[in-house]
Amino acid sequence: MARTTRRDKVRALLDTYGRTYADxxxxxxxxxxxxxxxxxxxxxxxxxxxxxxxxxxxxxxxxxxxxxxxxxxxxxxxxxxxxxxxxxxxxxxxxxxxxxxxxxxxxxxxxxxxxxxxxxxxxxxxxxxxxxxxxxxxxxxxxxxxxxxxxxxAVWPEVAPYLDAKTLQGARLLGLPEAPARLTELADGADPSVLAAALARVALDKDAVRTVEEAAAAR
CATH class of the missing domain: 1.10.340.30 (Hypothetical protein; domain 2)
Known part of the structure; x- marks a missing residue:
């Protein structure tokens, strides 16, 4: 069975929780x-x-x-x-x-x-x-x-990548790197606002880590 990579996790994260609060x-x-x-x-x-x-x-x-x-x-x-x-x-x-x-x-x-x-x-x-x-x-x-x-x-590009303490908490819970440049690289060009929202949702939902890991393993 293939090992789940960090990129797999980020893709699963975006598929599962990749929606901004504005949307x-x-x-x-x-x-x-x-x-x-x-x-x-x-x-x-x-x-x-x-x-x-x-x-x-x-x-x-x-x-x-x-x-x-x-x-x-x-x-x-x-x-x-x-x-x-x-x-x-x-x-x-x-x-x-x-x-x-x-x-x-x-x-x-x-x-x-x-x-x-x-x-x-x-x-x-x-x-x-x-x-x-x-x-x-x-x-x-x-x-x-x-x-x-x-x-x-998303509309003020000079702000990006804006990954605050809450989003980095989500990254840490998923075992992802906390360096913004590395996280955005793993996201393969995804809108940084969507990545940030997804990570924040993980930090706020105690079941989200398991959900993302299961989705990543199933890819």
Missing amino acids: EAGIRLADTPQPLYRLLVLAGLLSARIRAGVAVAASKELSAAGLRSPRAMAAATWQQRVDALGRGGYRRYDERTATQLGDGAELAGSRYGGDLRGMRARADGDVAELRRELREFPGMGPAGADIFLREAQ
Whole structure:
């Protein structure tokens, strides 16, 4: 029986868990204002201590309520934001998050004119500066900034490869190298945002390692 290689594992990883959270939330990511803002909201929701599926559902409800831009989010009432979060099952943090969403929308409007490409321009290729600016949004801690950058690297190539501590934890659990260059090489040209999302999912799911290893062995 042939030995399972690291490349086999990465291929199985991508086949099994290779879906970004933006895609799961119905965000067709592009370097345009609305998808980038929706990604910012999603990253903030995902950074709370709540199941990823609930955060994704809440993101979808905010979008369905028309809150897809900083202007729309800021114009909504606090109760409208709470209600949309609640419909997504995001109840544990709904009141605080509703306030943070409103304050963050005001910040996006006043600082970047509602267009997060302005944040990218201000950072001018400096990923550490981009991460710092992201953390100025209310409720956006280190985890949220990492999530945003993991996903945004699909449309902001200067960020790639962005493999944060959570993705490297997933690599370690699978016995894969933790050097970003080596990981992306094993991925054979796969979108680094998809690779990062897959590795993060492994880090968050206790059954994922076995699932990937079984899929790799069956190749």
